[in-house]
Amino acid sequence: MPDNLLLKNASLPNTGGRFDVLLSGGIIAALVPAGSPLPDGPCLRDHGGTAVVGPGTQTHDLDGRYVIPGLWDNHVHFGQWVTRQQRLDLSATASAADVLDIVRSAAGGRAEMLVGFGFRDALWPDSPTLAALDSVSGSTPVVLISGDLHCLWVNSAALGILGLPGARDGGNDDGGNDDGGNDDGGVGADGSGLLREGACFEALEKLQDPTQLSHAAYARAAEAAARRGVVGIVDFENTDNVSQWPERVRHGMDSLRVEVSVWPDRLDAAIRSGVKTGDVLDSRGLVTMGPLKVIVDGSLNTRTAWCWDPYPGLPAAHPHSCGVESVPLAELQGLMAAAHSAGLGAAIHAIGDRANTAVLDAFEALGMPGVIEHAQLVSEQDFARFKALGLAASVQPEHAMDDRDVADAFWAGRTGRAFALASLHRAGAELRLGSDAPVAPLDPWFAIASAVGRSRDGRAPWHPEQCIPAAAALTASTRGRSAVRVGDVADVVVVEKDPLTVPADQLRTMPVSATLLGGRFTWSDL
Missing domain, CATH: 3.20.20.140 (Metal-dependent hydrolases)
Incomplete structure (x- = not known):
């Protein structure tokens, strides 16, 4: 990592002219009109840095690209996001029949569990049933996760493995218009194979063991986020985030800042440990303690x-x-x-x-x-x-x-x-x-x-x-952070268009040229 990084000829959103941006010591140390002299050493020291442009400075000419503050995703389930890439994609299905066709093709007598993700049954013209899922999956354990993470459709083989009671039908005879809930934690009534809410979360926790996902898999997902300008996330995964995220950073996953949460079943342990919201949890300063999460x-x-x-x-x-x-x-x-x-x-x-x-x-x-x-x-x-x-x-x-x-x-x-x-x-x-x-x-x-x-x-x-x-x-x-400012942390993103003036339909595909975390590149196409 260079001592200093100078981003020359940068544009700022909704602002005329071009600017030179100096990143030093992990902060935005200077922001001046392009080609203007940079502040001297004492000025930089006022903002926590001591070096000025010299042999240790790396320079990039942005040629008018826009510099904005780094982006955060303020609500993710990162482990579920990582594993989604490994699961059967059900996002395009529009009926129970569509799902059954995909499961029939994928099961094929396999012994290991088949996990799918992404069905949304609210507007289906037909109803899920345990019998129908059993008929296309045979002895293959099948767990299908709804796109909102609040419902599972499981077959009999999976219920046995997960140690859950038989899922019963919610009387869903009106084209999917049924909340499936009752007084036993959200398991329906009569054979649908649907588990909702508390029963769903219990099954998901048994199904997903974050420690079984490789650090490399997490790193790939983090790097993909950095390619879209992400510098930080708030992780609401229901697991031991307090210990697992610092361990991932120790294994080299350093392209994101992470604020971690604790769920009610781990609240007492968090309180006993003395950790407080805002506390830094790792040696790199990338992981901080966040809030209690309750649903x-x-x-x-x-x-x-x-x-x-x-x-x-x-x-x-x-x-x-x-x-x-x-x-x-x-x-x-x-x-x-x-x-x-x-x-x-x-x-x-x-x-x-x-x-x-x-x-x-x-x-x-x-x-x-x-x-x-x-x-x-x-x-x-x-x-x-x-x-x-x-x-x-x-x-x-x-x-x-x-x-x-x-x-x-x-x-x-x-x-x-x-x-x-x-x-x-x-x-x-x-x-x-x-x-x-x-x-x-x-x-x-x-x-x-x-x-x-x-x-x-x-x-x-x-x-x-x-x-x-x-x-x-x-x-x-x-x-x-409404704009990049001197003294702010050097978490910045370089984009090709002005996000404040580009048409809304073009924002979705905004080209990201570079992402920097604390003044170091986590992604660059410059």
Whole structure:
């Protein structure tokens, strides 16, 4: 790594002229009009550096390319993202029959478990059944993971291996319009082979052992993220992130900053260890402790998001006609209070409008700041509460593109406040954009494009009144850094176009020329 790195003839978004950017000591040490003298040594020392341009300086002429702050994905399940590449792709399926055809071809009498990912059954014209999956898979254990990670379709052989009770059908005879939930943790009733919510998460934890994934596999995924301008992620994988991420860095996975989370089942251990949010966990300074993560409801596609109004087609007497309250409010407040007293923040999953109200109530009762993850459906009176309570909304704009038809079907009459980024932005809420990878690709440009344009695949924008300005979307993807500034950490990205003026449909494919983490290249095509 050179002592200094000089990026010459750089453009800055929505700014005239060109600039020279000096990176030194891991920070942005100088930013001057192109060709102007750089500050002398004392000036650099004021910003934490001592060297000026000299023999130890590497120079790159950007020829007008744009320099922006490094991008963060504020919600990922990184282990699931890594393993998705190894799983049977079900993302293009539109029915149970489509899935069965793919499984029939892939099973082929294999002995090892077959794992698929990406089905979305909310609008299927037919219903999944355990018998149908058994008929095409035979003795091959099969586990199929929904695209939202809240539902599994499993066969009998897999149920035995995972040590779970037989999945029973949720009475899904209305074209997929069933929330599948009941009082036994989300396992349906009558033979569907579907496991939802708590039962699904239990099975996923048994299915995925992050220690079995190679450090090289993690490094490849991190490098792929760097190619898209990513300098950091917030990892919400349900595993021992506190010990596993520093170990990965020790084995050379150094192309990302990682903020790690802890789930309720590991909260006591984290508290006993004394680790606090913001603590550095590795010798390179790349891994920091993040928040407690709690899931209080389900998802839209699985029809378990906890809402004030019932899902269409379900009788009022159905035990979960309005979705699932995964964690009672009193229990949630107890977890949050324990984390807060130990110096740990809180990031709470809430998708339905009733779940968002309950989580806002919990934060208000405890008087603590934090983050609401997803905030997909919010009551009108609750938008202003985000700012009033000092809460961030960690949102995934690409989900609006994936789920627009599902929302129109199951949240009819409410979609004006679904994925309502503009309403949150106008109310003064801090927005943080993410992907929820593997639910959506780990690519911040997808999130930015969907936030700005509310459109994909040539379709008309969906609720365009909820578009946000490009500047707001970029700031929400850079940890609040609206521009490169002297004294900031030298996490920067070089792109070919101005992200503040390029048409929304071009943001999705933004060419990235280089990514730098602490002033060193993690990706370069310069």
